[in-house]
Amino acid sequence: MKIAIIGSGMSGLACATRLSKAGLAPTLFDKGRGIGGRMATRRAEGGYQFDHGAQMIPAKDATFRSVLNAARSAGHVAEWHTGESEGHMVGTPGMTALSKYLAHGLDLHQQTEITSVTQTDAGWELTADKPLGTFDRVVCTAPVPQAIKLVGTALSCALDQVAYVPSLTLMVALNRSIDAPDTQTNPTDALAWIAHDSAKPGRSTQNCWVAQASAAWSATHLELTKDEIATLMLDLFLTHHALDATDVAYATAHRWRYALVTQPLGQPFVMSSDETLYAGGDWCLGPHIEHAWQSGTAIAEDILRAA
Template sequence: MRVAIIGAGMAGLSCAQKLRGAGIEPVLFDKGRGPGGRMATRRAEVEGETLHFDHGTQFFSASNSAFVAQVDSWQRAGVADIWEAAGAHAFVGTPSMNAPLKAMAATSDVRWAQRVEVIRRVDNKWHLSGEGLDHTCDVVVCAIPVEQAAVLLTDAAPDFARFAGAVDSDPCWAAMAVFSETVELSDVTRGRDAVAWASRNSSKPGREGRETWVIHGGERWSREHLEFSPEEVGTMLVDAFFAETGIAPCETVHLTAHRWRYSTPQPGKTPASLWDAQTRLGVAGDWLIGPNVEGAWLSGQSVAAQITSA
């Protein structure tokens, strides 16, 4: 049985992992150049030093027993560790947030920089096409962000597309900063209005180099400033960071910002995954079960279980 998974984020790689355990070797296609997504890490050259910023997902937790076991496995492999500043049960990838994804991708057949633009059903098979891409398979899994899934599934699975189209996602602006002085704050802090979260990224286990900060704007603030430029937003978030924490401002040595237009999906009461046994098409993602790393992993496991059962 030939299985194709569109999207090599946490949901897609989790699905592939479980399928391999059942003796099925799927092929994954991802438009990116490597693992990341919202578990991405941004690099920057600052005064001759390469620094890293986890500008998306800040940490993840584990409550489901199966995911707890997975996180334990990542810890033993050295690609995850506890970040006590965010809580006793807060984990991060080491040495960067996307380290668990890199480990999972290393054992999978992932075709990077391959954007699937159309999926269609012909002669009881699925055909995936895009620029330089023509692939045929028996089963296809869509494991991409909800806004992209709603578009890709429009013709192939209109009911699933409408389901995805009903999900809204909150935006988030992220500022990445290096200051001229040590910031006298705890490693994790929250603001009162514009700033939803600020953390000393360099305090996470496995990080090296000078002090770095990641500042996330709140949902309402990010939405109000959605179309501002990164330069404007970076300055505004840093100003708000100092104002809302009450500490004296200091000069920024490095400052940039990234807009997560679709940062946090807000699912309703939904199943962990979607599966059409007749056409053999599945859908997975954190937008189905919960907007976090655990939700994405569980969703991938869920659709894989339905495939193997079928």
């Protein structure tokens, strides 16, 4: 059976690894340069590194915990103890380490944006900047607004009820260490989270920080340019820590338009009426990495059940 998976975030990887374990060989396509989707690590000029998407990997689900424990034994995740929390798993040396570990051995095509998914008598034809072939099953794990555009009309269920909030994120490298906690939750009205990224286990960088704007501030400033966002957020960050521009070695911003799910669908996936096209992701079950993992795994189980 030829299976295409659109997206190499946690849901696409969970689906692919489960199918591979069962002896199938899915093909993954991702439009990004890196893998992992919103579990992202940015490496910047100057040797700086920032986890600018997901910060930590909570795992309530026992089977997901066992995946994390295996990754931990292999050295790709580690526990991060901060003043605020007893210990949360993080990827090491960056959040993308878990994705790279799961992707090992998979047939993955990066920088390949799927632009159309069309059903023919032979199956589902996928197109990027060129035709990519025909597949018996297609799994789309893009965020809902993108999934609707790509495969919405083929799905047997409307996805309009799913809602997200955006997150504007600042990455800043300081040229000296500062006296501030490694994590700060809701430190100001405008900032929802500040993390001392370099304090996470296994980082080779120093003084790299990540700040996320609150959902309200992000929504208000969403359409500014990235430079404008960086300027405003840097000002918030510096003011909060009583620093000034001379302390800054590097700063940039990232816009996550669909960052955190606030209203999930409430079921692990959706599919076409002929059960050959699937859509899933964190948006099915909740706002976290493990919800993406649960959705991707459930899709794989359904494909295997019907095979």
